[in-house]
């Protein structure tokens with residue numbers, strides 16, 4: 001298997017040499033919150049697969065729901081047909097979602113959930129205007145990650161991706177993300193947050209006639225290294241987008257399903273988006289599923305004759321897959337039954353307490369935590385906040401040290417990420433934190 005993996009499997013986001021040099025664990029089984037590889041090594045999963053596992057693996061309720069559905073049919077389409085699980089899940093999501101999000105469009109990844117939202121918003125303005133419309137540009141945030149399709153990269157703000165794929169992407173209006181940007185001397189630039197808010201306001205006011213939508217990951221930019229927005233920012237974005245009738249697209253692919261402490265992150269600022277993008281945790285990390293939710297107001301603009309273009313020209317083969325929807329329904333029920341939001345509150349407090357010894361660590365620049373989303377930023381020197389040389393690959397070294405100690409994590413550069421499953425028991429979560437600290441120490445000693 002290892003030879004065939006090296007010879008034939010092109011792993012995403014992997015340095016092209018790395019998986020030939022390093023032994024990539026080949027995961028054969030999952031039990032509870034542990035992953036077991038083909039050699040029988042066990043690892044606690046500190047990042048819930050890729051931020052998507054909610055209740056662990058081999059969860060009887062979810063397994064049963066999938067098996068029951070499988071005994072009926074594995075897949076049927078939503079193009080001209082429907083299926084009970086996709087209908088029931090849509091109803092459950094609508095009941096759970098903030099505001100008047102009453103329509104659910106299914107796809108199969110976070111990237112496509114965002115892609116669908118931007119295409120819908122773009123076309124919505126045309127439908128309203130009854131012809132080509134000049135509202136064609138999206139406002140998005142610097143450093144944001146919204147997926148890997150051409151559209152979701154376009155509305156993302158990862159400069160490396162823009163450098164590589166730039167000619168393929170569409171232009172956007174990028175606003176600076178309001179996070180505590182540090183100067184080379186290590187201090188937050190005075191007035192920077194206020195500057196970001198003012199810039200966002202200016203760019204909307206000056207361009208509102210051209211703007212098709214505002215895309216934002218509410219409260220915390222996960223894949224940007226857990227960058228947390230100041231309280232009130234999202235609310236301000238909603239006020240302005242409402243003022244200029246600009247659809248607000250909230251990407252809750254990572255922050256949804258309890259991770260920030262509320263079921264949906266935008267609830268914390270009482271924000272009701274026009275589009276809500278969901279994936280990852282929606283199906284508890286079992287099967288690919290995504291949903292783009294929107295309002296009657298948007299939906300109604302598409303009513304009419306398809307020949308006149310009054311339809312949404314988008315549909316995936318596996319849209320609303322019944323197995324994935326059955327898993328999602330079972331997961332939502334478990335979430336309620338087990339009162340996971342309350343448990344997440346306890347997990348949040350435990351992580352903060354366990355990681356507090358790192359706060360003054362000479363190689364920890366910052367610990368960023370929102371609910372159970374955590375980023376520990378490693379720096380070469382806390383004084384001056386100087387980064388480690390990229391060749392040191394410190395984040396990667398910590399991952400390897402953690403793995404030796406039976407913990408699976410995945411860094412974002414030199415930011416160590418913890419994304420435990422919402423249902424992970426507190427004792428196991430405590431172990432995740434302890435091993436992380438040990439792994440950081442071991443990697444630093446090795447580096448020294």
Ligand code: PMP
Pocket residue numbers: 108109110111112114145146147148217222223251252253254255279280
């Ligand atoms: N949006 C956000 C905020 C994400 O974090 C991710 C994935 N990390 C995506 C979109 C893309 O999701 P997927 O990988 O399922 O396409």
